[in-house]
Amino acid sequence: MSAVASELAAPTGNTWDRVAWHWKNNPKMELWIMWWAMVGFYQLFGIVFCLMTKVMPPPKPWWDQARIVQWFNDNHYGLVWGFGIIFLVSGITASMNALIAYSMRRMSVSRSFAYSYLAIYSLSSLPGMLLTAILLSVGALRPDRDPAIICMIYDASFTAFVGTMGVFFIGTSVWMLAVMLDRNRVFPLWFGYLNICNLLTEIVVAPMWIFKEGPFAWNGVIAFWVDTLVFVVYTIAFIALLRRMILRDDFGDGPLPELEQRA
Numbered sequence: 001m002s003a004v005a006s007e008l009a010a011p012t013g014n015t016w017d018r019v020a021w022h023w024k025n026n027p028k029m030e031l032w033i034m035w036w037a038m039v040g041f042y043q044l045f046g047i048v049f050c051l052m053t054k055v056m057p058p059p060k061p062w063w064d065q066a067r068i069v070q071w072f073n074d075n076h077y078g079l080v081w082g083f084g085i086i087f088l089v090s091g092i093t094a095s096m097n098a099l100i101a102y103s104m105r106r107m108s109v110s111r112s113f114a115y116s117y118l119a120i121y122s123l124s125s126l127p128g129m130l131l132t133a134i135l136l137s138v139g140a141l142r143p144d145r146d147p148a149i150i151c152m153i154y155d156a157s158f159t160a161f162v163g164t165m166g167v168f169f170i171g172t173s174v175w176m177l178a179v180m181l182d183r184n185r186v187f188p189l190w191f192g193y194l195n196i197c198n199l200l201t202e203i204v205v206a207p208m209w210i211f212k213e214g215p216f217a218w219n220g221v222i223a224f225w226v227d228t229l230v231f232v233v234y235t236i237a238f239i240a241l242l243r244r245m246i247l248r249d250d251f252g253d254g255p256l257p258e259l260e261q262r263a
Helices: 003-008 015-025 029-052 065-074 076-089 092-105 111-121 125-141 147-163 166-181 189-204 221-248
Strands: none
Touching (some): 029 076, 065 147, 092 111, 092 166, 125 147, 125 166, 147 221, 166 189
């Protein structure tokens, strides 16, 4: 029985019966688990980094020691609880990367694209997310620490969070090339150009290692706000396109069929 036929044979009973049937019989169940894990992770990421820890938008790079120490004191519980959640769920990024690598395996391009992406992005959560979380948690753990050390932790945290984009630059380049060379129409061509927009933002953040204020500082219009806006659009786009890819996937090796028009 084909994947499409199996899905059409799903029962029409209550929600739990449908979930149980799909869990046992849907050949795309693993893909959907990874997709929903991705959706859940990005929602948690936004809540933790924006609302709980106040890391986004980032505080000012030119603050003096007293103001930096005050920021850690003001956000003490948000930092320790918020990053505790991140440490708990950060492993979900592996399934997200696996789903994207699977989409590349479904393309007509060499499998080396998928394996390269998987290898590169296996490191992606370390510099921009986990290193920042570890450093800020250390800073919040002992508020009576020497203010000079607190300042060093503060600078290291936000330079790591905003400025370590090399992994993402290379990974996005691999995905962009795969999309633009693919003949199986897994993703539309415009997504390849969106990848170019995203990788260009990884370049413009480089000057934040030099500037403490202005558009290229770690909280600046270009280094943070433009970069974040492009990333949000990019993330929404690839989540939606991965969902569409799962719906279209026939587990073959040729062009993906288009979705049937529904009345």
